[in-house]
Amino acid sequence: MEKFIINRNTAQLAVLQRTELISPLLRNLRKILGRYIFSQFLSKYLINTSEISNKYFLLMESEYLNIKKYLTKNQTILSIGSGIGGLELLIAKNLKSHISLIEKNYISKKIRYGWDIKNNEGYNKLKLQYNFFKSNGVSEEFFKAYDFDTDNFPEKKFDIIISLYSLDYHYNFDIYKDYLKKILQPNTIMIFDTIRSEYFKKLFKNIDIIKEENNTVHKSKRIACWDLI
Numbered sequence: 001m002e003k004f005i006i007n008r009n010t011a012q013l014a015v016l017q018r019t020e021l022i023s024p025l026l027r028n029l030r031k032i033l034g035r036y037i038f039s040q041f042l043s044k045y046l047i048n049t050s051e052i053s054n055k056y057f058l059l060m061e062s063e064y065l066n067i068k069k070y071l072t073k074n075q076t077i078l079s080i081g082s083g084i085g086g087l088e089l090l091i092a093k094n095l096k097s098h099i100s101l102i103e104k105n106y107i108s109k110k111i112r113y114g115w116d117i118k119n120n121e122g123y124n125k126l127k128l129q130y131n132f133f134k135s136n137g138v139s140e141e142f143f144k145a146y147d148f149d150t151d152n153f154p155e156k157k158f159d160i161i162i163s164l165y166s167l168d169y170h171y172n173f174d175i176y177k178d179y180l181k182k183i184l185q186p187n188t189i190m191i192f193d194t195i196r197s198e199y200f201k202k203l204f205k206n207i208d209i210i211k212e213e214n215n216t217v218h219k220s221k222r223i224a225c226w227d228l229i
């Protein structure tokens with residue numbers, strides 16, 4: 001079975017970013033021992049790295065297939081909140097597209113997975129993300145990461161902007177609104193998961209709904225939209 005090359009520290013990030021990778025045992029231990037012990041220790045030492053590698057690969061492959069119709073070769077892509085970037089890595093590898101990644105560079109002490117009004121939660125490490133891309137065969141020519149808290153964001157034309165389970169899923173779209181207004185071109189396609197898809201009908205001329213999550217606590221829709229009004 002195909003899988004990612006991933007070390008324990010990076011597999012921990014994948015588990016923190018994708019809670020569907022948490023085993024039932026770990027989920028129960030999180031309930032009993034609390035978010036701090038889970039975020040700092042259990043998610044790192046009570047995981048099977050090889051199993052996470054397989055499952056994370058399959059998950060990212062399914063995300064790739066979900067958005068594939070919007071992707072072509074050699075696009076310039078921005079990803080907001082990519083996590084370690086399994087999806088973005090597959091895009092760079094398969095389509096030779098260049099990916100810019102804006103992310104946080106720290107792990108919150110006790111990660112809370114709801115709507116984060118202050119946008120304080122972070123669960124990524126850019127050094128680990130960098131090593132993940134390199135050890136899975138994507139060279140620096142194809143990706144560049146920007147630290148949300150310390151770097152100037154890239155100001156260029158992007159063909160696609162992706163944000164899976166991050167922008168407007170965990171924190172308000174408005175945090176990025178001014179920046180996006182500067183870089184969005186009429187034909188730039190934005191793909192993101194949101195808990196309020198109706199709101200974006202007022203902001204964009206075109207919207208496709210490409211995924212719906214109705215069985216989770218956090219109900220959401222994945223939308224592809226273009227042409228900001």
Ligand SMILES: C[S@@+](CC[C@H](N)C(=O)[O-])C[C@H]1O[C@@H](n2cnc3c(N)ncnc32)[C@H](O)[C@@H]1O
Pocket residue numbers: 017018080081082083084102103104119121122123124148163164165166170171175
């Ligand atoms: C639930 S994870 C999703 C990761 C990845 N997109 C995926 O689908 O597996 C949310 C990610 O958003 C990041 N994040 C939080 N606030 C952010 C911000 N203001 N800008 C960019 N990334 C942010 C977190 O660090 C975390 O890696």
